Amino acid sequence: MLVLDKINAGYGSAQILRDVSLEAKPGEILCLFGRNGAGKTTIMKAIMGLVRTTAGVITLGGQNISRLRADQIPKCGIGYIPQGRRLFSELTVEENIEAGLLVSNGGQVVKQRVLDMFPPLKSRLDQQAGTLSGGEQQMLATARALAIEPKVLLLDEPTEGLQPSMIEQIRNVVVQMRDEGVAVILVEQRVDAVLSIANRVTFIENGYSRETLNASVLNSDKSLLDKYVGV
Amino acid sequence: MEFGPNLIIALIEGSVQAAVLTLIAVGLSLVFGVMRVVNVAHGEFFMLGAVLAWAVASFVGGHPAVSFILALIIAPLLVGILAAAADILILKRINYDPENTIVATIGILYIIQQMTLITYGPDARPVEPPFNHRFSIPWFEYTEQGYSMYWPWGLGTTSYKLFVVAAAVAVIVLLWLAISRTKAGLMMRATQLDRDMAQSFGIPVDRVNAIVFGVGAALAALGAVLIVPIQQAHYLMGGEPLLLAFIVVIIGGLGSLPGTIVAAVFIGLSDGIISIFFAPTLAKILSTLLVAFVLIFRPQGLFGKAVR
Ligand SMILES: Nc1ncnc2c1ncn2[C@@H]1O[C@H](COP(=O)(O)OP(=O)(O)OP(=O)(O)O)[C@@H](O)[C@H]1O
Ligand SMILES: [Mg+2]
Numbered sequence: 001m002l003v004l005d006k007i008n009a010g011y012g013s014a015q016i017l018r019d020v021s022l023e024a025k026p027g028e029i030l031c032l033f034g035r036n037g038a039g040k041t042t043i044m045k046a047i048m049g050l051v052r053t054t055a056g057v058i059t060l061g062g063q064n065i066s067r068l069r070a071d072q073i074p075k076c077g078i079g080y081i082p083q084g085r086r087l088f089s090e091l092t093v094e095e096n097i098e099a100g101l102l103v104s105n106g107g108q109v110v111k112q113r114v115l116d117m118f119p120p121l122k123s124r125l126d127q128q129a130g131t132l133s134g135g136e137q138q139m140l141a142t143a144r145a146l147a148i149e150p151k152v153l154l155l156d157e158p159t160e161g162l163q164p165s166m167i168e169q170i171r172n173v174v175v176q177m178r179d180e181g182v183a184v185i186l187v188e189q190r191v192d193a194v195l196s197i198a199n200r201v202t203f204i205e206n207g208y209s210r211e212t213l214n215a216s217v218l219n220s221d222k223s224l225l226d227k228y229v230g231v
Numbered sequence: 232m233e234f235g236p237n238l239i240i241a242l243i244e245g246s247v248q249a250a251v252l253t254l255i256a257v258g259l260s261l262v263f264g265v266m267r268v269v270n271v272a273h274g275e276f277f278m279l280g281a282v283l284a285w286a287v288a289s290f291v292g293g294h295p296a297v298s299f300i301l302a303l304i305i306a307p308l309l310v311g312i313l314a315a316a317a318d319i320l321i322l323k324r325i326n327y328d329p330e331n332t333i334v335a336t337i338g339i340l341y342i343i344q345q346m347t348l349i350t351y352g353p354d355a356r357p358v359e360p361p362f363n364h365r366f367s368i369p370w371f372e373y374t375e376q377g378y379s380m381y382w383p384w385g386l387g388t389t390s391y392k393l394f395v396v397a398a399a400v401a402v403i404v405l406l407w408l409a410i411s412r413t414k415a416g417l418m419m420r421a422t423q424l425d426r427d428m429a430q431s432f433g434i435p436v437d438r439v440n441a442i443v444f445g446v447g448a449a450l451a452a453l454g455a456v457l458i459v460p461i462q463q464a465h466y467l468m469g470g471e472p473l474l475l476a477f478i479v480v481i482i483g484g485l486g487s488l489p490g491t492i493v494a495a496v497f498i499g500l501s502d503g504i505i506s507i508f509f510a511p512t513l514a515k516i517l518s519t520l521l522v523a524f525v526l527i528f529r530p531q532g533l534f535g536k537a538v539r
Contacts, residue, residue: 050427070430080431088424091417099421102414103433148432 001026001183002047002078002152004209007056007066009046015054016042020209022202024152024183029174029197031215032187033229034204040187041083043204044154047185048080049073060152074103079150083157083187085141089130093121096129096140100147114143117173135166142173152183159193167193191229195219203228236370236386237507243388245503247461250399251454253495255472256479257403257488258450264486265423265443268322268332272339273451274473276314279343280306280452281358281464282351288358296361299460306456307449314448315441322444323437340469347466360460364390395457402453403492410488419443423486475502478522484535493534 002024010016016039024030032040045051047058049070058066060076074080079100088096097111104110115122118139124132129140138158145153155174159167167190175197178184188194195201198215205228218225259273283306284299291298317339325331367387369380410416421429422439429436451472455464462468479498483490498518505514525532 045427048431050430069435070427071433071435074431074433082428082431086425086428088421088428090424091420095417095420098417099429099432099434102418144432 001061002185003059004043004047005057005059007043007046007053007058009042009051009053011042011051016051016207017046017053018207019056020046020204020207021056022185022209022212024185026151026183027178027181028199029178029184029186029194031194031198031201032185032204033191033201033225035229036189038204039207040204041156042207044080044082044156044185044187047073047078047154074148074150077149077151079145079148079153081141081145081153081155081158083160085137087129087132087137087140087144089128091129092126093129093132093140094125096144097147100144103148106147106149110147110149114146117146117176118143134161135163138162138166138170142170146173146177150182152185153177154185156187157189158186159188159190171197189229191225233370233383236368236383238504239368239370239386240388241504241507242500243392244507245500246396247392247458248503249496249499250396251458252472252475252479252499253403253492254399254454254457255451256476256483256491256495257406258447258454259476260480260483260486260488260491261450262444262447263480264488265419266322266327266440267329268327268444269329269336270444270447271333271336271473272317272343273336273448273476274469274471275340275343276310276448276469277451277455277472278347278464278466278469279310279313280455281459281462281468282347282466283309283452284456284459285356285358285464286351295359299358299361299456302358303453303456307452310452311445311449315445318441318444319437323440327440344466344469351464351466353466355463355465357463358459360389360391362390362394363460366390391460395461398457399454402450406450407488415442475518478518480532481522482525482533484532487532487534490532490534494532 004020004022007017007020008015020043022030032043034040042051046053049068053066057064060078065073065076088099097114101107101111120136121139121143124136129137132140142158158170162170171194174184174186186194186198195215195218200212201215201218202212203210203224210228211224213224255273255277259270262268262270284302287302287305288298291301321335321339322332325335365387367382370383370386371378371380410419418434418439421432421434422436426436475498479494480491482498483494502514502518505517
């Protein structure tokens with residue numbers, strides 16, 4: 001579905017990604033594992049058109065999307081939950097969700113469905129997003145991305161700074177999206193928290209994509225995890 | 232005249248100044264808030280609005296009310312389109328780099344000013360107000376029979392001046408509603424808060440920028456159309472409003488609309504009052520001093536938030 005084929009990308013003259021290839025398939029969770037600074041977030045930004053690719057192509061359902069403007073990418077059905085949430089902090093909870101609805105034109109029905117997935121947000125619709133707790137902010141960032149009714153969902157370290165019960169909740173939503181046929185790319189530092197729900201894993205190291213394996217292999221053999229994530 | 236009637240006059244004149252200054256400063260503040268662009272050419276968009284109002288009025292002729300209403304629509308529209316074009320052709324190309332933008336808008340300032348000098352000439356020209364009913368305002372004095380009402384000589388105003396204030400209030404309220412209640416306003420605020428994330432939610436930030444720059448300039452032009460029946464159009468008239476608008480946005484807090492409105496009303500009114508009781512120069516000196524104090528003791532402005 002979403003395919004990166006030998007992508008190069010970087011910031012200004014600093015090249016970060018080199019020959020990155022990976023593929024997200026519908027109804028699957030692809031996890032990207034790698035050390036700090038390996039380039040995982042940059043991969044997400046390259047998909048979203050926020051950093052320019054200098055070589056390679058990104059295709060979605062066979063269509064080349066690597067030359068689209070950044071604001072056209074979400075309209076292809078890619079939802080993004082960035083690292084650090086990056087909510088529109090001075091807008092209300094409701095307005096943040098409405099920002100997601102701009103893309104899907106989903107209106108009240110979609111809004112209601114998204115809120116039903118995160119009941120704690122319902123009583124806080126008029127609260128400024130920046131004043132939410134960390135867990136609530138992550139819910140809102142997820143709700144905002146789901147409001148665009150994505151076919152592909154990018155999650156960049158969604159469990160960062162969250163307590164176990166919240167991690168569990170996020171994990172359930174991710175699994176639910178997968179089971180509805182969404183292609184999920186999930187970046188995580190906490191391998192133990194997500195390995196059980198991953199279908200495949202691609203390791204990222206120094207801006208290169210390395211092995212891609214079925215997650216079941218990693219459950220029995222931890223040596224690759226030691227090598228790329230260094231637990 | 233005694234103190235009381237004098238103060239009423241000063242308040243009315245000050246309100247007219249404040250109304251127009253609010254429109255100009257809100258335009259400047261909007262552009263800075265969303266685009267982080269310090270638009271040095273903002274005063275020239277104001278001047279262009281006045282000159283275009285004169286052009287429309289003299290081209291159309293007929294009853295002043297008809298040509299004035301046309302000017303009220305056409306001048307801001309043309310100025311807005313021109314500004315949006317300048318954004319797309321110039322500011323976007325230099326990537327809104329802060330220093331380059333200042334240089335570029337200084338360039339735009341001189342281009343507009345000199346083009347106006349060449350085409351419109353160096354004369355100041357009046358535009359007839361659409362209506363200009365003069366009326367007197369009563370005052371009270373204490374006599375042996377108690378308080379009695381009388382009409383002091385010179386205490387009065389015109390219906391047009393009151394209209395200017397009402398029109399500015401209406402425009403600001405409409406703008407406020409548009410920003411806080413509409414989809415376009417949501418796109419604008421999202422762009423202001425996080426450009427990248429706005430794009431990741433399908434907001435065409437380039438178009439938002441062009442529209443915001445256009446609307447900001449159109450607000451200045453609108454202020455000019457409103458004031459030109461009182462002040463006349465002249466190719467150098469953009470300088471002072473630009474200075475005052477900068478004073479206002481610094482005091483109010485750059486990019487904060489409520490702060491800008493409060494500061495514009497304050498500066499406009501105090502400018503009117505000090506000018507009438509003392510001297511216009513003193514008014515400018517005091518407001519510039521106030522800016523200096525704000526910059527020293529509260530650089531984010533009275534209503535702004537500390538820099539993140
Ligand atoms: N805006 C930027 N400008 C220049 N270099 C950047 C920028 N953002 C990231 N980098 C560099 O790109 C490299 C990859 O960063 P990236 O954020 O993609 O890593 P990551 O794998 O997501 O790390 P982490 O696990 O810490 O989030 C790093 O060396 C980083 O310093
Ligand atoms: Mg990262």
